[in-house]
Amino acid sequence: MTAALVSDFSITLNQRRWACVLDPTLALSHYGLPLVKQLGELMELWIVRELWHILDNPQFYLHQPSLISSVQMPITLPSYGNSSQHVVQTLKEWERLRTSTDRNSWNIHFLADVIGESCVPTGIDADIIWRWESLAQSLDTRLDQQVSKLDILTLAFRDLAALAAARPACILTHRVNEEAPALCKTLQQWGIACQPIEPTNAIADIEREQFRNLLVHAGLSKFLWAGLNLAVLHLVVPAAATLSTTFAQDWSDEYSFSEIDESTVDQGLSTNLWQGAQGFWYSIT
Numbered sequence: 001m002t003a004a005l006v007s008d009f010s011i012t013l014n015q016r017r018w019a020c021v022l023d024p025t026l027a028l029s030h031y032g033l034p035l036v037k038q039l040g041e042l043m044e045l046w047i048v049r050e051l052w053h054i055l056d057n058p059q060f061y062l063h064q065p066s067l068i069s070s071v072q073m074p075i076t077l078p079s080y081g082n083s084s085q086h087v088v089q090t091l092k093e094w095e096r097l098r099t100s101t102d103r104n105s106w107n108i109h110f111l112a113d114v115i116g117e118s119c120v121p122t123g124i125d126a127d128i129i130w131r132w133e134s135l136a137q138s139l140d141t142r143l144d145q146q147v148s149k150l151d152i153l154t155l156a157f158r159d160l161a162a163l164a165a166a167r168p169a170c171i172l173t174h175r176v177n178e179e180a181p182a183l184c185k186t187l188q189q190w191g192i193a194c195q196p197i198e199p200t201n202a203i204a205d206i207e208r209e210q211f212r213n214l215l216v217h218a219g220l221s222k223f224l225w226a227g228l229n230l231a232v233l234h235l236v237v238p239a240a241a242t243l244s245t246t247f248a249q250d251w252s253d254e255y256s257f258s259e260i261d262e263s264t265v266d267q268g269l270s271t272n273l274w275q276g277a278q279g280f281w282y283s284i285t
Contacts, residue, residue: 017042018044018170018211018214020043020044020046021045021047021164021167022035022047022108022171022172023183024054025173025174029086030089030090031223032094033093037106038220039107039220041218044109044121045107045108046110046163050155054068054156058091065087068152068153109121111163131243132166133162134243135165135237135240135273136162157187161183161187161192161235165235165277168237168241170234171232171235173231173233174231175231181231184233190274192278193278195278196282197280211284212284215230229284231281232284234280237277239277240273
């Protein structure tokens with residue numbers, strides 16, 4: 001009797017999809033669209049709002065590509081020449097995608113000013129926008145301390161870090177010439193230490209193998225052979241895990257962002273959210 005009961009009993013486990021935010025310099029590289037189209041079928045893939053602003057104004061950046069090519073791209077293919085040329089080509093490809101297809105078929109998620117205009121996974125908390133805005137505004141206080149003038153990619157990196165902490169999600173970035181990812185160097189300037197994980201680390205080995213499998217199943221192995229040196233960055237932001245949602249539950253679409261920002265300042269949320277934050281990264285290849 002017991003054996004019969006056991007034989008009819010089964011358990012099915014559904015593996016949760018990885019949540020991953022794409023480095024904007026990757027999205028604007030030769031690999032951006034293939035990563036979005038193919039990897040997005042297997043992962044919960046996000047792009048940042050500042051990148052969306054770039055894609056909303058392609059003609060402006062087509063005439064001034066240097067504004068978004070100041071950070072070194074993954075690799076430059078001979079057919080594209082310098083970084084400005086390949087940024088122009090990539091923007092044209094993104095523009096064709098946006099004008100010829102429905103955004104629901106792009107395999108990407110993003111946050112807009114309100115949840116109704118965003119593209120988010122089913123069941124995600126509506127207060128993610130408030131958490132992200134709060135974390136981004138908190139980073140602004142660290143950016144203000146920098147001598148260099150803010151550029152569009154600096155703002156994109158700010159949004160990237162804030163979104164990864166708010167979701168939470170890992171970050172898919174890249175390395176050039178065996179150096180640390182440019183994003184890590186920027187975070188270090190903001191007082192957020194980023195350290196490489198040793199190649200022999202057992203946990204990193206498990207993640208690395210899973211990510212490699214995803215790349216193989218997505219048909220992206222050829223880019224690794226072509227020289228793309230992908231890396232994964234995890235941010236640990238203690239305040240993000242306990243960020244109060246009291247205000248988030250009260251504010252509605254009638255509030256402007258400036259009003260939301262003032263309220264976060266009144267609650268003391270905009271200055272210390274990144275205290276104790278740190279990053280850990282490893283190369284996939």
